[in-house]
Amino acid sequence: MKTVAAIALYSFREAVRNKILYSILFFAILLILLSVVLGSASVHQDSRFLLDIGLFSINLFGDIIAIFLGITSVFQEIERKTLYNVLSKPIDRATYFLGKFGGIAMTLAVQLLLMAAALSATLLLRGGSVDLQLLGAFWLTYVESVMIASFALFCGSFSTPYVSGFITLGVWLIGRLVQELAAFLDKVEEPASRHLLQGIVALAPDLNFFTITTQLTYGYPVGLAYFGAVTLYGLGYIVVAMGAAIFIFRRRDFI
Amino acid sequence: MGSVSAETVVEISGLEKTFRIGFWRKQVAAVRHASFSVQRGEIFGLIGPNGAGKTTTLKILMGLIKPDAGSATIFGIDASQAASRAKVGFLPETPHFYDYLRADELLTYFAHLYGMDSKAAARRIPELLDRVGLGQVGDKQLRKFSKGMLQRVGLAQALLPDAELVILDEPQSGLDPMGRRDVRQIIESLRDEGKTVLFSSHILPDVEQICDRVAMMVGGTVRKVGRLDELVDGSLRDVEVVVRGGEAGLAGLAALATRTTREPLGTTRYLLAPEASLDGFLQAVLTAGGSVLSVAPHRQRLEDIFLLEAARKEAP
Structure with a gap:
């Protein structure tokens, strides 16, 4: 466990040095601030508008950062050959991989905290409030981004960043549209396509579960059980993705 | 020459590795039925031209590459197991490090990977930096280091766990004559401390000077193994x-x-x-x-x- 923590800490240190992350973060916070300007144009709706755009920004940019970190962190170590010095120590490859995952999870937590702080501060300044429901929304966004990062890490365990990014983006899109795809199932008559679509709908994570913006903007309460259930749902996908990634990574040759 | 006991530290037997390269997955045999062993306390040189299979063999020993057939063990433990590397220090060929870290930070990180606690690491690291001639620059970022200095950092991290076996892949690569001499002296001092050293090299005069035994690899096969006086008759x-x-x-x-x-x-x-x-x-x-x-x-x-x-x- 100490070794996983050490790898996670140094992965975090490496990740936070990446200027691309700061650019993404800058755009996320810019979009939150812009929503103040846009929201002021709507009559009596500026807080709702701010919440809507703010949570959307955090979600979108959080996932972009997750994909970026997931596809590059291990690949860079292989490309730069720094991996040889780490894997030649008495550590299992699973330990290394879990450490890298831990580093990404830490980086995502810090990025999300910064974005959440920007949105909360803006909301408070505009006369809105920050309650447990909003904190819960931030938490689910975090779980989603960690889950996306685990998919990216899985793809990164066997392919290049471009291919991994492409596949993870595909999973992300399907996850966003899974309810629409399920509704579309009845209209597909060709058996093979129908079975394929059924498989995709059954296996893909439904990312809509992690977004409670509508409930928050319209004031519908979300129970603790929901947060727990969705967290477990995300955790399930993370465990499967990481398990598969470690299985592949353990069999790789580092020439 | 150091005293050589009969205890086998490294055992390579019938090792095979073929890589599949490029779009057409062309097969390239890197190691073909290689066998040799290294005994405790000896300095063992692995020599051969480029592409002989030396680095692949060492990487198999460090668990970085999986063999297709045969076995590689360290202290009797299969090389694919992390436990086999507990008492092993390794210097890869042209080592690459996290260049944003300072030398002492890098060594602290690696000390944690060896399971050393912070106090033990804090004692060991300055001592090691001094030993490889970097005592004055331990607090400098690695990006400011020359190739020779990075090679010394690589040596320091290989010596970090007070290893019983030190495996060095081309340790003199990229070093000036003084650096080569220093590496030679470090290897000799390891022998004096009773450590076992397995290293690959192209620099044959150095191999002749410090090795007890050598294995000569060509085209993935081990052609000759033995004591230097057995291989070179001096005629x-x-x-x-x-x-x-x-x-x-x-x-x-x-x-x-x-x-x-x-x-x-x-x-x-x-x-x-x-x-x-x-x-x-x-x-x-x-x-x-x-x-x-x-x-x-x-x-x-x-x-x-x-x-x-x-x-x-x-x-x-």
């Missing part, structure tokens, strides 16, 4: 005679030598076969009016065996 290869003047009798002298080289400063270098009469040749030089500047016998060296084996396509 006379030829005798070199440098002569000044004597142009009048040059043709006659050349006929007695296997090779004649005229040099710019008016001297001529003759190589005589071991069985040729040196007395007769020297007499002929004097008769021709020349003077003998030097006579040097050339004995068989590791390089001769190396070149001979490298030139041979397949093992007998």
